[in-house]
Amino acid sequence: MNVLPPRIILVKPSHPGNIGAVARAMKTMGLKDLYLVSPKKFPHEEALAVSAHASDILENAIVVENIIDALKEITFVFATSANVRGCELNTFSPKDACDVIKTQAQHRYAILFGPENHGLSNEDLLYAHALIQIPTAPDYNSLNLAFAVQIITYEFHQMCLETSATVPEMEDFYSHWETVLKSLQFLDEANPRQLMPKLKRLFNRAHLEQAEVNILRGFLRAVDKSRKIEE
Amino acid sequence: MNVLPPRIILVKPSHPGNIGAVARAMKTMGLKDLYLVSPKKFPHEEALAVSAHASDILENAIVVENIIDALKEITFVFATSANVRGCELNTFSPKDACDVIKTQAQHRYAILFGPENHGLSNEDLLYAHALIQIPTAPDYNSLNLAFAVQIITYEFHQMCLETSATVPEMEDFYSHWETVLKSLQFLDEANPRQLMPKLKRLFNRAHLEQAEVNILRGFLRAVDKSRKIEE
Numbered sequence: 058m059n060v061l062p063p064r065i066i067l068v069k070p071s072h073p074g075n076i077g078a079v080a081r082a083m084k085t086m087g088l089k090d091l092y093l094v095s096p097k098k099f100p101h102e103e104a105l106a107v108s109a110h111a112s113d114i115l116e117n118a119i120v121v122e123n124i125i126d127a128l129k130e131i132t133f134v135f136a137t138s139a140n141v142r143g144c145e146l147n148t149f150s151p152k153d154a155c156d157v158i159k160t161q162a163q164h165r166y167a168i169l170f171g172p173e174n175h176g177l178s179n180e181d182l183l184y185a186h187a188l189i190q191i192p193t194a195p196d197y198n199s200l201n202l203a204f205a206v207q208i209i210t211y212e213f214h215q216m217c218l219e220t221s222a223t224v225p226e227m228e229d230f231y232s233h234w235e236t237v238l239k240s241l242q243f244l245d246e247a248n249p250r251q252l253m254p255k256l257k258r259l260f261n262r263a264h265l266e267q268a269e270v271n272i273l274r275g276f277l278r279a280v281d282k283s284r285k286i287e288e
Numbered sequence: 289m290n291v292l293p294p295r296i297i298l299v300k301p302s303h304p305g306n307i308g309a310v311a312r313a314m315k316t317m318g319l320k321d322l323y324l325v326s327p328k329k330f331p332h333e334e335a336l337a338v339s340a341h342a343s344d345i346l347e348n349a350i351v352v353e354n355i356i357d358a359l360k361e362i363t364f365v366f367a368t369s370a371n372v373r374g375c376e377l378n379t380f381s382p383k384d385a386c387d388v389i390k391t392q393a394q395h396r397y398a399i400l401f402g403p404e405n406h407g408l409s410n411e412d413l414l415y416a417h418a419l420i421q422i423p424t425a426p427d428y429n430s431l432n433l434a435f436a437v438q439i440i441t442y443e444f445h446q447m448c449l450e451t452s453a454t455v456p457e458m459e460d461f462y463s464h465w466e467t468v469l470k471s472l473q474f475l476d477e478a479n480p481r482q483l484m485p486k487l488k489r490l491f492n493r494a495h496l497e498q499a500e501v502n503i504l505r506g507f508l509r510a511v512d513k514s515r516k517i518e519e
Contacts, residue, residue, distance in 0.1 A: 078432070078435075081430065081432065081435075082432075082435060084425065084428045084430075085424045085425055085428055085429060085430060085431050085435075086424065086425060087425035109430050109432075110428065110430060111428065111430075150446075152446075191442070192445060192446065192449055193316045193317065193318075193445070194315065194316060194317060194318035194445070197315045197316055197341065197342065198316060199312065199316060199340050199341060199342075200316050201309070201312065201340075203435075204309075204312075204313060204316075204434075204435065204438045207435045207438060207439065208439065208442050211422070211439050211442075214423060214424070214425070215381075215383075215423065238507065238510075241507075241510040241511060241514050242510070242514075243506065243507055243510035252503065255499075255500065255503055256503070259494055259496065259500050259503075259504075260494070262494045262495070263490055263491070263493045263494035264493070265490065268486075269486065269490045272483065272486055272487070272490075273490075275474065276472075279469075279472040279473070279474035280472060280511050283472050283473075283515060284514060284515065
């Protein structure tokens, strides 16, 4: 997997300790690109202390005044939010957001995190193309800023470790399914319902390795061949 | 999904702030059962301050002197470790460990976390049945204690949200595959290779929902039926 890691943008973080913890969280998962929009206290010794050996991330962090200045080169912005406040944006789990980053690699991604006390404002959300929401317990969704960064960067790192089949390989695989399903009249062209989308979602979720695609395509060939022998 | 959440056991935590952060991390993901083995400072106002509104987890935390006293009712112990030091235990990613917890529900699980500075000792590891290792960047694996708890409890919570097919339903599903694969002579009984285990791994990873199992079984029936019509 070779996907450019997303930029992490902290909007008006209050506590320097959180900035340090974000740097450490990012570095454990192989991310480096950190922007700070109007941090209350930065640079600050507490950020440095908490960052442990991730001080390089802090040293290279870029401080800007406004969100727009943190979005250079960026073409797709995910905003993070604990509460979706009547907002019309598509909402993704961390894992599904990483799937977007992986499969829509034409974009350069950034992930926006709001201030600790009240999150991103409605105005901030106008920069976003989609939302990431971390599923939490229904009675307590109070994730600390740095922990939210840790979960999302962890999912990104997990995705980077996969030796998945490529998207074109998966497209060929799906075409193969479609052909076989039609020949079995299991897929009715006049009324396809949601059969192929459902299969795609299922197999995409499994993140098939190339070897697994080969097994399943072998099986589809066997289905086809057995029908031809018997015809 | 109805699986008993694992017990979280912190062995000799040094910093009360970390205990508070663990409580908060647990509560965001719906876990409550916290044991502390010989904490350096507990109870402590810093733990309380950092826990935000998760003070109930701290109040109900049970403090014991030795690991063995934290393992009442427990039949399966996962140890967490950044470095596997020539240890013979099976090692799981957080996600795979949660799969174990889900699919082997006869056990009552605990997850052991070592002290901040040097992790679990070799002696501590003797209580463990398996290891959980969180994949990190190769050059920096210094995950803070509470962040490690957050990642693992997040994976557990993700798993709880799934409306998966049950294990018996999956067994029926695999039998169906096996029958069809044999009838197609794609599965050679004399030389089954690793075909069924590979398929099981793949579909288990996708955590099929019941509706998806139904689609795939419909497809398998169509394969079967088309062969019978043509015979």
